[in-house]
Amino acid sequence: MNDNQKSLILNSSSQYPLPQGVKLSYGTAGFRADASILESTVFRVGILAALRSLKTQSLTGLMITASHNKVNDNGVKIADPSGGMLTQEWEPFADAIANSPTPQHLVQLIDEFVKKENIRFDGVRSAEILLGRDTRPSGESLLEAAKQGVYSIVGATATDMGILTTPQLHWMVRARNKGMKATELDYFEQLSSSFRCLVDLTPNQIKMNNTDDKLVVDGANGVGGEKLEVLKKMLNSMVIEVRNSGKEGGVLNEGVGADYVQKEKVVPQGFYLKDAGIRCASLDGDADRLVYFSVQSNNASNIDLVDGDKILSLFALFIKEQLSILKMEGDNHVDENYEARLGVVQTAYANGASTDYLKQLGLEVVFTPTGVKYLHEKAAEYDIGIYFEANGHGTILFSEGFLSWLDARNNELSKSKGSEQQKAALRLLAVSNLINQAVGDALSGLLLVEAILQYKGWSIHNWSELYHDLPSRQLKVKVVDRTAVVTANAETVVVRPPLIQEAINVEVAKYPRGRSFIRPSGTEDVIRVYAEASIQEAADSLANSVAKLADQFLGLGNSG
Ligand SMILES: CC(=O)N[C@H]1[C@@H](OP(=O)(O)O)O[C@H](CO)[C@@H](O)[C@@H]1O
Numbered sequence: 001m002n003d004n005q006k007s008l009i010l011n012s013s014s015q016y017p018l019p020q021g022v023k024l025s026y027g028t029a030g031f032r033a034d035a036s037i038l039e040s041t042v043f044r045v046g047i048l049a050a051l052r053s054l055k056t057q058s059l060t061g062l063m064i065t066a067s068h069n070k071v072n073d074n075g076v077k078i079a080d081p082s083g084g085m086l087t088q089e090w091e092p093f094a095d096a097i098a099n100s101p102t103p104q105h106l107v108q109l110i111d112e113f114v115k116k117e118n119i120r121f122d123g124v125r126s127a128e129i130l131l132g133r134d135t136r137p138s139g140e141s142l143l144e145a146a147k148q149g150v151y152s153i154v155g156a157t158a159t160d161m162g163i164l165t166t167p168q169l170h171w172m173v174r175a176r177n178k179g180m181k182a183t184e185l186d187y188f189e190q191l192s193s194s195f196r197c198l199v200d201l202t203p204n205q206i207k208m209n210n211t212d213d214k215l216v217v218d219g220a221n222g223v224g225g226e227k228l229e230v231l232k233k234m235l236n237s238m239v240i241e242v243r244n245s246g247k248e249g250g251v252l253n254e255g256v257g258a259d260y261v262q263k264e265k266v267v268p269q270g271f272y273l274k275d276a277g278i279r280c281a282s283l284d285g286d287a288d289r290l291v292y293f294s295v296q297s298n299n300a301s302n303i304d305l306v307d308g309d310k311i312l313s314l315f316a317l318f319i320k321e322q323l324s325i326l327k328m329e330g331d332n333h334v335d336e337n338y339e340a341r342l343g344v345v346q347t348a349y350a351n352g353a354s355t356d357y358l359k360q361l362g363l364e365v366v367f368t369p370t371g372v373k374y375l376h377e378k379a380a381e382y383d384i385g386i387y388f389e390a391n392g393h394g395t396i397l398f399s400e401g402f403l404s405w406l407d408a409r410n411n412e413l414s415k416s417k418g419s420e421q422q423k424a425a426l427r428l429l430a431v432s433n434l435i436n437q438a439v440g441d442a443l444s445g446l447l448l449v450e451a452i453l454q455y456k457g458w459s460i461h462n463w464s465e466l467y468h469d470l471p472s473r474q475l476k477v478k479v480v481d482r483t484a485v486v487t488a489n490a491e492t493v494v495v496r497p498p499l500i501q502e503a504i505n506v507e508v509a510k511y512p513r514g515r516s517f518i519r520p521s522g523t524e525d526v527i528r529v530y531a532e533a534s535i536q537e538a539a540d541s542l543a544n545s546v547a548k549l550a551d552q553f554l555g556l557g558n559s560g
């Protein structure tokens with residue numbers, strides 16, 4: 001960097017000093033903390049987004065959100081040019097600049113990194129960044145800090161896309177870099193037209209049985225409800241009622257939203273006994289997570305939860321079915337028997353019953369550590385890779401190679417217009433347009449669930465009966481230093497500190513179908529404990545015993 005470039009960063013960063021005692025890490029999903037201490041972090045991530053844009057000579061994105069966390073928190077993360085998460089290789093640099101104590105030190109770090117990565121300030125393209133934020137009140141001033149960060153890189157431009165869901169911003173970044181239409185209206189049009197296309201390919205008789213049932217959606221008092229209101233106007237075939245849209249005065253994520261519903265397994269605010277049996281869905285604060293549920297008829301606070309694992313199972317079942325229709329009655333075309341590699345990606349939080357079910361379907365199931373950056377990367381190795389976290393974050397990725405084969409196959413089959421095989425090809429193409437290819441997206445996921453339920457003529461009850469979840473329990477344990485826990489095998493085994501894993505094994509062995517693991521959270525300062533077993537009391541008791549072990553080995557009581 002020349003002196004001019006350095007002094008621009010030096011001057012602007014002195015406007016955004018790092019508060020005393022703040023130490024942040026890029027974590028599972030970007031930086032998150034109480035919004036009041038985040039300005040300097042967001043400013044620096046603005047610089048990072050611009051450097052990433054220069055390095056890749058592509059557009060990048062910066063999203064201000066703390067997703068399902070409480071309203072006073074906020075956070076920031078980068079969308080890479082592909083629309084996915086920031087490359088993991090840059091995370092250590094992200095940590096370093098976020099925690100850099102002085103403007104001088106910050107400039108030095110950036111200068112060294114620019115040299116190491118060979119980032120050219122005189123490339124063909126200057127840096128270009130799309131900025132988005134969720135509905136948090138702190139979002140506006142943090143967005144300004146992000147802009148100033150971007151502008152401290154000479155020639156960089158930032159475009160404020162306003163209030164968006166996280167997946168919308170990722171979708172826009174991907175679309176822009178592919179030279180496709182990329183406004184918010186284009187997003188809504190792509191989702192609604194591919195949804196209509198899927199529904200039009202649904203056998204009529206099945207469609208008729210299901211027209212009158214409505215879907216009620218809990219918008220977590222966040223951005224998702226607002227956007228769904230827009231989208232639903234473009235879907236004339238569906239009745240969607242949005243509650244907790246944020247307009248009714250409720251607080252973001254408080255007693256509402258996908259995280260609350262999935263973790264607490266109770267009805268969100270605004271849902272009552274009179275809703276029993278109705279198909280309901282819940283989004284999280286930035287609308288990248290989706291779970292379904294129905295209120296139980298015997299108790300207004302109990303729900304029948306249909307989580308990310310079941311969404312994954314429904315998608316896998318449908319895709320597998322369409323692939324096998326495609327393979328039926330060959331017409332001797334050379335490529336007709338292209339074996340599409342279909343893979344399913346889960347984490348250790350996936351309910352054991354879901355994994356059994358997917359394996360019984362004959363699917364290849366693989367596990368990664370928690371965090372969509374890992375699942376997404378793995379899913380991208382397949383022709384069709386389906387990934388979901390149990391909490392409802394996931395999507396379906398289609399490889400370029402498979403999509404061009406499918407396109408060609410569809411053209412071939414169009415000679416036999418209306419054949420079942422051609423319909424299957426068209427359905428798969430529609431799914432690839434509907435489901436967000438950049439990142440998990442509650443709105444596109446919701447439309448795909450709805451289209452598949454219509455296709456199958458299924459109620460939420462039929463869907464929920466695919467398999468029965470094993471009872472499970474999640475707990476959090478506050479410890480002295482959560483980074484003391486090191487795990488292996490997709491976080492299922494603790495390798496450090498010594499002996500704790502042996503102690504967990506002893507507990508697990510006491511329960512039929514028992515399974516338990518601990519890992520440090522990447523978004524909160526806690527150790528998470530997960531346990532499942534054949535009955536709820538056993539899952540609870542196993543979780544409690546393992547939480548006690550975590551406390552004994554790592555807990556506050558152990559600090560002296
Ligand atoms: C058990 C659980 O739900 N963990 C969540 C949570 O991560 P933790 O690292 O567990 O705090 O937030 C992540 C980001 O939203 C999400 O990817 C992940 O699945």
Ligand SMILES: [Mg+2]
Binds near residue numbers: 067068284285287289
């Ligand atoms: Mg989220």
